[in-house]
Amino acid sequence: MSESNNSGGLTEYITHHLGHNTGTLLGGKFHFDSWLVALCLGLAFVAWFSFFARRATAGVPSKGQAFVELVMEFVDGQVKDTYHGDRRSVTPLALTIFMWVVFMNTMDLIPLDLPAILVKLFAGEEAMHHTYFRLVPTADLNTPAALSVTVFFILIGHALAAKGGFGMGKELLTAPFHAHGLVARIILSPINLVMNIIEWLVKPISLAMRLFGNMYGGELVFMLIAGLMSGWVTFLPGVIANAAWGIFHILIILLQAFIFMILTVVYIAGARESH
Template sequence: MRAVAAEYAGHGEKTVLEKIHHDLNIWGIPKHWDLGEFMGFPIQLNAETIFHTWVAMAVCLLIAWVAVRRIDMRRPGKMQVCFEMLFDFLRGLINQSMSPKKGAGLFSIVVTFFFFIAVMNVMGVVPTYVKPTADIQTTFAFALITVSLIYIWGIKYKGAKYFKHYVSPSPIFLPITIIEDIAKPVTLAFRLFGNMKGKEIMILSLLALISGTSWLAGGFLAGTLWLLFCIFISLIQAFVFTMLTIAFVSSAVSEDH
């Protein structure tokens, strides 16, 4: 790592990790698109995140197409069985948290959350792929969808009574309830972002070790074990985000909420 740091010394404000990330950008995509300013604040779009999000969507569609192109109820294929097991598992989690009637409309969203986030996270083990979930804008967008679902389901099944918990058992709890509502998207977004960003930094750090004897002693062995662990973490984080979404929406429609 010292050799790499020495090699990249003199790159000004660029860190070693940023230089490695730049060298791995074989796609030639700019990091940001500048859209000007608004009230003195720069408006930027993360070009890498947008591009790799579309790549992940294409992979999701390809996997889904492979799974369903030869559906057979009598002799299902391996991919079909995997998808059916995933659907049954997630449907079971929803039905345990709320009535099947209330959870029916939530099912497709939950499946999409888990599948899409898991694919983006797992694809992050590819050095040239920039995980969209390592961008706070992506994770915050997912979190806002979850928060929107809380209000939509709460109002749908409770009407105006949904807002009763803001002043119950006493109006003195109103500030606390508002803080809880603000904290939900923040914690959801930063939990997923922090884990994925940390994983990305570790992968880039290990790639920096792949030179000379360090390739065998550090880079290859440590990298292989870390990549396997990263796949496990990627699936766990997708499950955690999905499970919290189910829990939050279930809390909004429960009778004692």
């Protein structure tokens, strides 16, 4: 499915495809390729669902409307089973996370060398070797980290809305180890605070690393197959290997989006509950 550049070997081929189209923003490096692809896919999701939402009918739905309704019912059912409060804000969040992550993960199924081939056609071979563009935003740690940090602040918002600032602060100091005496509470409060800080920080870190690790690993497998199976002699085995891994990778794409969504809902439910 892809053609590798054998002159530099497999290592150079993989290194090139792991490179980002970077620039400088606010004094630091910024991955424009991950940002651009994620933005376009997010807008595509909003446009797609908005299109069918505006044209929804009470009668026999079209295939597009039926699919959108099926996805929404599936997500709402998962939220209903996990979160027992008011779902009016949680279900749209879960739907957005699920579909957006699915869209970004699905970019892993596009042939690796497609950007390079397009650059070669329009700018020449020399430009191709110096142009970097990664198509999978979730294989870039910055994207899962940004999503996880956003979820982290949403969790804090839900906790404050449910318990208030005083209630949340009290919980950080008095749980999970409860004490009845004043001296015992003073002694245990630093331990409780450290335990709660660790618990809160683990949530976004686990969300980001789980999604990034799976998608980055899947992308590396595609690169290895493309690099090892290049050339006409191994073209057919390469196509078969890519197709087989692609079919299996579809399960990973959907599963990782589902896990990210469901863990977000679980964390929201936990943030609104007391110890």
